[in-house]
Amino acid sequence: EPEVTQTPSHQVTQMGQEVILRCVPISNHLYFYWYRQILGQKVEFLVSFYNNEISEKSEIFDDQFSVERPDGSNFTLKIRSTKLEDSAMYFCASSLDRGGHEKLFFGSGTQLSVL
Amino acid sequence: GNSVTQMEGPVTLSEEAFLTINCTYTATGYPSLFWYVQYPGEGLQLLLKATKADDKGSNKGFEATYRKETTSFHLEKGSVQVSDSAVYFCALVGSGNTGKLIFGQGTTLQVKP
Numbered sequence: 001e002p003e004v005t006q007t008p009s010h011q012v013t014q015m016g017q018e019v020i021l022r023c024v025p026i027s028n029h030l031y032f033y034w035y036r037q038i039l040g041q042k043v044e045f046l047v048s049f050y051n052n053e054i055s056e057k058s059e060i061f062d063d064q065f066s067v068e069r070p071d072g073s074n075f076t077l078k079i080r081s082t083k084l085e086d087s088a089m090y091f092c093a094s095s096l097d098r099g100g101h102e103k104l105f106f107g108s109g110t111q112l113s114v115l
Numbered sequence: 116g117n118s119v120t121q122m123e124g125p126v127t128l129s130e131e132a133f134l135t136i137n138c139t140y141t142a143t144g145y146p147s148l149f150w151y152v153q154y155p156g157e158g159l160q161l162l163l164k165a166t167k168a169d170d171k172g173s174n175k176g177f178e179a180t181y182r183k184e185t186t187s188f189h190l191e192k193g194s195v196q197v198s199d200s201a202v203y204f205c206a207l208v209g210s211g212n213t214g215k216l217i218f219g220q221g222t223t224l225q226v227k228p
Contacts, residue, residue, distance in 0.1 A: 003158070004158065006158075033215075035216075035218075037221075040220070041220060042119075042218050042219060042220045042221075043159075043204060043206075043216075043218035043221070044218070045215045045216065045217070048215060056215060091158065091159065093159075103161075104161070104216070105158075106151075106158035106159035106160070107158045108156060108157050108158040109158065
């Protein structure tokens with residue numbers, strides 16, 4: 001079965017540093033998402049992306065965050081200046097069509113630790 | 116706003132025991148409801164879903180019924196196996212929304228032989 005791939009599986013960074021989390025969605029998918037889960041808390045929606053632009057974003061997704069699909073295969077989440085509270089598991093997901101929550105494929109996540 | 120509440124974990128059961136993981140939701144309109152599962156080291160996988168009241172989703176021996184009157188979507192399995200050990204997430208998508216899942220906090224299930 002096709003899968004969404006995320007790298008790295010674990011990222012450690014110093015507070016104030018920029019990080020880029022990488023995702024390779026399923027090749028024919030058109031809709032892309034980032035979610036995160038702070039330890040012990042709920043999985044939270046961050047952003048959805050379609051046709052090279054953000055479709056929807058949550059209040060968490062402030063100016064420190066950005067997403068990009070630089071080369072037609074990768075989908076990245078950048079945090080410009082990390083804070084301690086950005087430490088979380090970040091999940092990438094993709095789907096073939098709009099309203100595709102029934103066929104939303106998730107990656108295994110990147111655990112971000114900000115020190 | 117929309118929200119999902121799951122029972123606290125971890126849940127520890129012996130093999131072949133009956134499983135219930137409670138999930139209740141708050142939403143306007145007619146949401147679709149889901150259970151996702153995350154096995155160790157893997158991504159979230161859709162386990163089952165229900166899109167309207169009284170629908171029963173089922174997969175791999177797991178079941179959940181969409182109860183609008185009690186705003187619940189409890190996950191059940193009659194006889195758990197060690198291989199069912201995972202984290203289970205209840206989630207919803209509000210009516211009219213696309214792709215934006217609202218998750219519960221997850222419930223860890225550990226099944227002992």
